[in-house]
Amino acid sequence: MPHGDITHIDIPVSDTGRATEFYGSLFGWQIAEVPGYEGYPMWQAPNKISGGGLAPRSEGFTQPRSYVEVDSIDDALARAAELGATITMEKQPISETSWWAAFTDPDGNSIGLYQVAPEA
16 A cells, blocks of 8 residues: 555646636646546646646535555555545546545545556
8 A cells, every 4th residue: 555645636626727727827837638638637737746637626526635646546445444534436447557546534535546557
């Protein structure tokens, strides 16, 4: 389960055009849609390390969600549940080599998990 770096932050928005202009102007973020992820513009901070997406606001997704990279989502979800978390999204594929999941911690914070397949 270790790694533990925060790798991505999703910001829920109701208008991606307005949010793109706002965050691009405010923070200098480069924001663009990536082929295959239409309707989900991704942002990158000037440090070229930090980034995330402007995700459609929906029921249950109304606050920013940080994603923590782990070696095993399955292990992290099991341990989170043991510690009192509620699993809100089971492991889902992003691509053939990456996955995500989400849980709510005992204080009600939504946390995402991200896993990438080890390099062969």
